[in-house]
Amino acid sequence: MRALLLIDIQNDFLPDGALAVPEGDQIIPVVNKLQEEFNLVVATQDWHPPQHKSFASNHAGKNVFETIDLHGLEQVLWPDHCIQETEGANFTKDLKANKIEAIFRKGTNPEIDSYSGFYDNGHLKSTGLADYLRGKQVTQLYLVGLAGDYCVYFSAKDAIQEGFEVFLIEDAIRSLSADDFKKVKEDITSMGGKVIQSGSILKTKNTN
Numbered sequence: 001m002r003a004l005l006l007i008d009i010q011n012d013f014l015p016d017g018a019l020a021v022p023e024g025d026q027i028i029p030v031v032n033k034l035q036e037e038f039n040l041v042v043a044t045q046d047w048h049p050p051q052h053k054s055f056a057s058n059h060a061g062k063n064v065f066e067t068i069d070l071h072g073l074e075q076v077l078w079p080d081h082c083i084q085e086t087e088g089a090n091f092t093k094d095l096k097a098n099k100i101e102a103i104f105r106k107g108t109n110p111e112i113d114s115y116s117g118f119y120d121n122g123h124l125k126s127t128g129l130a131d132y133l134r135g136k137q138v139t140q141l142y143l144v145g146l147a148g149d150y151c152v153y154f155s156a157k158d159a160i161q162e163g164f165e166v167f168l169i170e171d172a173i174r175s176l177s178a179d180d181f182k183k184v185k186e187d188i189t190s191m192g193g194k195v196i197q198s199g200s201i202l203k204t205k206n207t208n
């Protein structure tokens with residue numbers, strides 16, 4: 001069984017959002033088309049309380065994109081983003097959502113960031129996503145979404161460690177840094193994951 005995992009396709013990560021990923025909007029039509037090819041679609045949602053410690057605004061004198069030590073982990077300080085129950089945290093209206101069977105929220109603990117959809121950055125607490133997928137007999141996991149160099153990357157690494165066969169669908173992913181995503185692809189490939197294009201999935205059924 002294969003599943004499509006939509007990572008953080010939220011307003012704040014799209015152009016004009018608080019933490020905009022360049023060209024993030026370009027993945028939406030691709031993701032919508034891809035969803036038709038999967039019997040199971042699951043999504044993650046970055047879901048921070050306003051006092052989240054990953055926000056530069058919660059550290060006096062610190063600027064966005066500076067790094068600090070947060071309880072022993074290196075932490076990039078982000079602009080306020082994906083605050084619970086705000087429009088920025090919503091999935092974009094252009095994203096088809098009718099096939100999304102479950103949504104796994106992350107980043108809710110103000111003391112630790114959570115890039116991966118599976119675990120927080122300290123690997124202390126599970127979201128339950130891996131067990132959910134195993135419960136659905138999923139063995140192959142296809143990842144799309146934002147941002148390729150953060151939440152997609154960390155989700156892919158955890159997915160591989162959890163024993164899933166992992167595919168990054170490159171043209172349905174955009175990154176904060178396109179350069180960093182090159183390293184992500186190398187790393188994921190070295191761990192046994194695969195980098196593919198949406199065409200290799202869409203062509204199996206569609207003629208366009």
Ligand code: VGL
Nearest residue numbers: 008046078146147150151
């Ligand atoms: C993300 C930075 C902070 C992401 C989330 O979804 O890639 N990046 N929070």
Ligand code: ZN
Nearest residue numbers: 046081082107
């Ligand atoms: Zn975040």
